[in-house]
Amino acid sequence: MKNLTLLLISCFICFGTSLAQEKLGYQKPPNEILELVEAPLAPSVLIDSKGENVVLLYRDAYKSIDELSETELRLGGLRINPKTNIASRTNYYNNIKVKKASDSEATQITGLPAQARLSNFSRSPNEKMIACLNTTSTGAEVWVVDIEKAAAKRITSAQVNANIGDPINWFKDNKRMLVKMLPPNKKELINTAEAVPDGPTISVSTGEKAQNRTYQDLLKNPNDEFNFEQLALSTIKEVNLEGQVKDFLPTDMYRSISFSPDGEYVLISKLKKPFSYIVTYYRFPFEEIVYNTEGEKIAVVNDVPLNEVQPKGFMATRTGKRRMAWRSDMPASLYWVEALDGGDPENMVPYRDVVFQQDAPFNTEPKEIFRSINRMSGITWGNATTAIAYDYWWNDRNTKTYLFNPSDPTQKPIKIHDRNYQDRYSDPGDFVTTKNSLGTYTLDMNGNKVYLMGEGYSEEGQFPFVDEFDLATQQTERVYQSTYTDKLESLNSAIDMKSGKILVRIESQNEYPNYYFRNIYKDNALTPVTSFENPFESIADVHKEVITYQREDGLELQGTLYLPVDYDLTEKEKKPMILWAYPREFKDKNSASQNTSNPNEFIYPYYGSPIYWVTQGYVVLDDAAFPIVGEGDEEPNDSFRTQLVANAKAAIDAVYELGYI
Template sequence: MKNLLLFLFLCSFALSTAQENLNYQKPSNEILDLVDAPLAPSVQITDDGKNMLLLYRNQYKSIAELSEQELRLAGLRINPKTNIGSRTNYYNNVELKSIDKGSTTTVKGIPSNARLANFSWSPDQTKIAMTNTTENGVAIWVLDVATATMKQLTAANVNANMRDVINWFKDGDAILVKMLPEDRKPLINAADAVPTGPTISSNDGKKAQNRTYQDLLKNPNDEFNFEQLARASLFKVTMDGTKTEWLPADLYSSISFSPNGEYVMVVSINKPFSYLVTYSRFPSKTTIYNKDGKLVNTVLEVPLIEDLPQGFMATRTGMRNLSWRSDKPASLIYAKALDGGDPANEVDYRDEVFQVEAPFNTEGKSILKTINRFRYILWGNDNMAIAYDYWWNTRNTKTYLFNPSNNNQEAIILADRNYQDVYSDPGSFATKKSEYGTYTLALSGQNGFLLGDGYTKEGQFPFVDKINLETQKKTRIYTSKITGKKERLLDYNVEKDELLVRIESPQEYPNYYFKKLQKRKKATQLTDFENPYKSLQNVHKEVITYKREDGLQLSGTLYLPVGYDKTSKEKMPMILWAYPREFKDKNSASQNTQNPNEFTYPYWGSPIYWVTKGYVVLDDAAFPIIGEADEQPNDTFRSQLVANAKAAIDAVDALGYIDRDRVAVGGHSYGAFMVANLLSHSNLFAAGIARSGAYNRTLTPFGFQSEERNYWEAPEVYYTMSPFMHAEKMKTPLLLVHGKADNNSGTYPMQSERYFNALKGLGATVRLVMFPKESHGYRAKESILHLLWEQDQWLDKYVKNKKD
């Protein structure tokens, strides 16, 4: 123990003596050409199916954009100069397309150097409001669909720091906007502030077991800055730009109009703030106002939530999940726990759901009890609604058909299944716009319609089922059987008998179509996006299945190198990329959810780039970690991890494509954790790439990933699973990559820094690349190009040209 403590002490001071002053590098042209390919626009289609909005953006940010000022407070990342999230994705161009005419119109009046976000359609879908971020602030702009013209509606004094910044009034002639308050005080610069005392936290004996969050408040200065940045005044802004204060300044979180537009539910954040949890668990108040901003009633006040019972299914007591009933003018729905919020308590029903009418000053009437934890309701009519619940510990979910007008009528359970069992997934109910502009069940008489992904043992066949909600009898009215392509069912218009689908293939970029089901006419193509990745369009791609040593069926998507001759049986290097997933049964773990007909899309974190460099790639290889009955998956994490890896390599080796002595393994986040464990506890790989991972589980002592137990309940699990604790076993070259601004729970940058120091101190071959300004996923083009260069250099040296 003394030697271990001495070693850890030395590691904490052991900085690398071989630092490299390296500018951002670029990968080879084969990879660079794929990175520079243009990004197709995002697509939004109006409910009447007549118009399409096309939104264009750059695929990457620049390092200059990521270097703009950023404050990290209470789980938010804010640009205090512009007053919007510092990591917001922006669009820079907008087009409108008439589906009937097939013509595309360039929108007039787009602001120069546009940075557009927070798109919000008016209730009648004739206008779209959005934010535009300038150098000094955020303004509201509005697009008129009929004239395809944009105009600026407000000055650049909008507060988008807490999101939910634009909400339309029912008549579509005005919006409710969060704006900077006139009495905002200057922020405190932490570097210049003189402390007035110590920072003190205390506890009165209650258990407060929370995940290891990042970007938390740390001191009174942070509290002050968070309050100033979160405060906003609510203004009603008409389409001619007239502003009227609707509510005075407060820390407004979410805003929601009732379906008929007569009431507004406003959630605001209160004090005291916390240094343990993010702002979503700060004290809050939920208040109902009428559309003129007059107080109706305060319906809920929630205290600070730091001390929930243990377990993923723990929740607070009292009203929660407040929402408007979508098929009624103004009925408020909420749930409350019947088990005290503690999953350890055994009860017949976990939750009860209530409905409250205006003026929202009573408990309301009970309309449903759920066996598991309540999720949400899809509303149909006075006598018919669909509710969903779930329970993480058993992976169970139930679907209820119930009568919201009569709680004496027993609910019918339409589905009772393991939600990880994709083969049994009945699909999602089709919806339609109600008279209030909200989404409700799409019904034809007593019939509802289910759109399913259609995963089976034989492959994927998306479907539409008609279900009689009186008899529960199902009739399949459509099955996708397109050969060589993948079809995704996006929406079903019951009145028009029209499916909105997206169709793609490995060579064909995803495009949108309308399909008439009964008439069986040829599909109407809505978009015609071309494949920007021509160098990959002829790459061989297939989904392979194979078995683990215990007989468990596994799968992965296999790519062969560009131009590879399968008959040659030339032995190529391979990259295996994966992400472990926990299951409670072998049946679900063995199911195949991969489709060989998916478009081959080389996003920034993908290993697919290397098929252009002579590598075989096994992507998305199945890495299930199973714990059946009372056993937890992590009790045998390491042995299952190695068994998964060995089975994958054996399967591809048996096909004759690879040199099994030249196989690399890579992963991101929990996949990086997987990589470090595999290299420490097996001799299967020539090298590894681990990005943005966590390697010492004792630094996340109150649970991680799907592990509910804390360190003191399962110390051996935490120790056994931590690569840091077994750093002396690392004999394989490992490339560690991390963003210096990682915001993901548990994956602090120091996880990679301390693991690197340990490996370096023990003589391992290891390289650590820390990207400035990058979060858990990487955004700047400079960072991504350099990442690809680093990975290419590492693979070339330690895999393709591996020395014995």
Template sequence: MKNLLATLLFLLISNAFLAQEKLGYQKPPASILELVEVPLAPAVRIDSKGENVILFYRDPYKSIAELSEEELRLGGLRINPKTNIGSRTTYYNNLKVKKTSDKDPKQVDGLPLNGRYSNFNVAPNEKMMAFLNTTDQQVEIWVLDIEKSVARKLSALEVNANMGDAINWFKDSNNILVKIVPKNRKELINISEAVPEGPTVTVSDGEKAQNRTYQDLLTSPNDEYNFEQLALSEIVKISLDGTTSSFLPTAMYDDLDFSPNGEFVMVNTLKKPFSYIVPYNRFPFQTDVVTKDGKIVKTVNEVPLNEVQPKGFMATRTGKRNLNWRADKPATLYWAEALDQGDPEVTVDFRDAVYELKAPFNGNPNLLLKTINRFSGIIWGSDNLAIASDYWWNTRNTKSYIFNPSNSSQKPKLIFDRNYQDKYNDPGNFVTARNEYGERTLETIKDKAFLMGAGFSERGQFPFIDEFDLKTRKSKRIYESVYTDKLENLNSAIDMKKGKILVRIESQQEYPNYYFRNIFKKNDLTPVTSFENPFKSLQDVHKEVITYKREDGLELEGTLYLPVGYDIKKKEKRPMILWAYPREFKDKNSASQSTANPNEFIYPYWGSPLYWVTQGYVVLDNAAFPIVGEGTAEPNDTFIKQLVGNAKAAIDAVDTLGYIDRDRVAVGGHSYGAFMVANLLSHSNLFAAGIARSGAYNRTLTPFGFQSEERSYWDSPETYYNMSPFMHAEKMKTPLLLIHGEADNNSGTYPMQSERYFNALKGLGATARLVILPKESHGYSAKESILHMLWEQDQWLNEYVKEKK
């Protein structure tokens, strides 16, 4: 009898833990469905002269059938082995062109029926555009004559886009380098059917290899074989008349890059050995310079397998890195090398040195400058003028220098030295223009350069253009947006001398459109596009940016939306959804700055909480959740306290306005926002329910750092324990909806994170629901998945928030 009772008890417990609900894909309420099905406005490309516009159209979503096509996950890549292109590629299905002066675009003729277009690459002369079309069987190369608005297939060759960078134009704009599938590529191994020849063995030889928890890594010799076969390509030269000639023989080619004068090509080729603990971008590789005729000139870099490097976000490998062409020279390479062995814990005066080497690449490298922080880039200007920048994560510091590339004995002049999280004092980005080689270089007029900035400030956002005196290193404002009811983003300078700037203007009800603005003439604005607001049902929704203070006095903000048809005068108390994402800062000043703009167009993307303004909810979106650690303190040392403080301040602020019933507030978030949700529900009683999508809940499963935490578990085990909702599952008393993509590829957010957390919650008697979306990655893309996700969220909110007893 005792054994029988034990058996029955075991079966009851087992059934409880394994209880599952068979459910087909569902759809949300009609008012949400209407918004989801709104067609996307096209993506826009306007050429550097401001003459021609290309419009790229696509469906907002894939289908679950598309996501169900064959997929191999190898070395950090996701590949469709049948078609030889990334299995998660975003495809466009139509193209149109117009002159910027035309009102309506013209349909591109000659496009294939049911085409799937990607990898767009405009020729140097900007008259033609090459692109890929993926059929059921292969990837094809096509070209668009922009002026004539006619497209045609250029070749029947089978393109290999598995490693990206499949198309590169010659500088003459008449020929293209294309990666194709080699004729002698071997058949792939069917992993599910292959009989193992032995165990898989990996070895640690005593060196520390503290890597993030990457996904889609190689796991066996069979994976290695398949990766190599899919990475192999032959490079051919195809002329616009269809003539084809061999350029480089079969190898595992990665990136290709023509020199500014077009005489040379820099070619990166992957090598063996492969790795089971890092993705392919840390495999060994070799960089060769070849002529435009495909003849090898010189091997300029050889990089070994990079499994082991020092600890910390600012760690890097030794040797040449950031190898690139000088944009202002015909054919000169430049690169950075670490002066601290790539170890941020080594004390040195300069972290990096930058060198150059001119064609024919046989001489000794020339030192250009040394940087105090880790080198991040150069804007080239002329023989005696360039601007370099560096950064250091731990202090959030960035520096910019003017230096003379022709004389390294001249000390670089420091022009900016600031906290890059300090948006109010961001000087902006230097304006560039196309030079004689078609490359972007520093735009200068009579010893003046120009800075274009977002314009965040205490009084609001007012994008600007400053004139920067290269001699005095002082700025003078020459344009500042004056809109208080719209948002004007400065896109690019078409003609700086004439003051012709491409801008994008939007408001809460006005869909973003492009215009030419003459900054030297008042109210001189010429429309380029004329997209209408497709979200009519939201155009009268009340939206405002509210500011409030945390208990410790830190200024916070959030974007508040009131329900459709809400009467502000009556102030009826409604349920609320708070949606947020935590961000780390090293100083309170930067953390308190307002970067939300109330004039941004009201746009509900696939994962947005805004859909629920149609269901009677108040929504506080992008609520500020700063986690601050000043001085020697790390932000995460007080993560939970600050997290709860942020949430309480947000709820208090909206409650004070009289809009909500604070007993009916839900909290939601995606990825690190999901991690936030689980922690808030575990450590506070502020919420009626939570929605956590694609999160990580046990930080011991990401032991060598996560998000902005660079300490390992063994450096600070208490941090990993305190921040892990899994470790505090017994505290969960609030209903939690967990959603996760079955094929999540984001570092650390394995689907196992949600599965194990849910099992813990269920075992401890918490109210929870776990939804695994088949085939979906970290972000969801199939229409069926997104509609079902919205249905799940709506059902959860109705039961535990809106109808809360």
């Protein structure tokens, strides 16, 4: 008996071992899911400012196992492929086609590289060409696509450095570009897994309190510092369309490159040491320098020290010049923002920020042009006497919009919007811009009239709109509003507001999104631009609806409900359910209860979507509202868990009461 027992134990061990050593490949989902995953994606659509030429960019829905297996270094907040010198999470396109907006068929671009991996697309100023990167097994190279000729060609070797982004910038003449290239003296990276440290890692504390968030991918030691520097170093080259290369600037840690609207100057930002082990690279020291188009230094316009220590709070910021950029309505004028409260939201001051301007050649005193009550968030430039400024304050979710005269700071700005930015029902929309004579985008002005495009959420549903805004009277008149109740119309951009031509996208639950030109002044006529077919026909007839329900405290919530494929609504068989939700913080119940789910959105099983599971007999409640509200002096985190549970209970109870689970 003992021998039999030992024999059985031995057999069990051998059997268990054979199972443990069995080689398993990657598993595939059921065919119904696999069919959706492998469905070809419709292309991304690029349309020029005149609405004439359409560029279609094609890509695979998911990366290959080979791509996911490529080396990744995480340094200073960057995730880099050190072999190809480009961000490791880059989404690549593998084909390009072009067409006239009025044509039904697209033309294949000839000359593209085999096994193309295209990214970092950059239009030429005249919009007749597009430069992009193609990433090979050894590095990234610049290619140029001639839209009229439908042809592509390579103009550099695979030596581009795209690790910190912004690798390609066009000159105004449409014939040359500035390209970040790998320096000839780049050193080999240290293998940190094998390297023996020369000494301890030392951090120096000055005794100041640093209220920093938790950042990923920080530098940890001198080896990381060395590798980060080598990956950040580049030389800037001038490259023409024939592939001829000239030196522009020597090796340095260049961050961003920006030409002035008139093309006569270049604003270049470059990182400096010391690096940090507690913040990411965008808070490392940096300089901003203006050069002319020959690469000669004109002026150092900003010098920012290491920014490790800031006051506490979401609205805290550093002191000194920040958000420096070119005025889009002027040939060569820089503007920037500075904090008036020391960057500390606890300091009570009448104005938080001030905006300064300095004109070329950047050797005169900057002039103040605007002050904001909250923290500045942006400016839409119009002309010498007209601009729109925006600010916001996270603590109370307030945002203000101002009309101001940048040429006369003594003229009091007019506050045209003052609202809760989480209140989607009161959103006035975004001001429409158009391409000006400098090739940059400014307010689309028709005399004293400008325009706003809005998403149009309301208690009755979503009805996007175009409003005309009178700068003199600050009165608004609605000139177009979508009337669809069985489709979703999205207002993409204005092509020509004077004639009423705008670019829209229209979709329904089973109608794939397509682009059209709509003329809002001529019977709202539609002209098709694209005609993409639905690649997900197997779930086209899935039942979808937006359900509304109440939390136990009376707060109204909503979610998008999908029933399984071929579900019989008359039988109402109970099924298992998958619920997807993401908690969002609000400062008032009114905003938290607003319905921004549209039942007419196309049923699209995107990456990570639970919608795939309707093919396997599951009910899906997608994007269920999970608001976490903290009104007045209360913060959302004060009752986070209680509200989280209440949201989940309300969602599950609502579907249960409908009889589906």
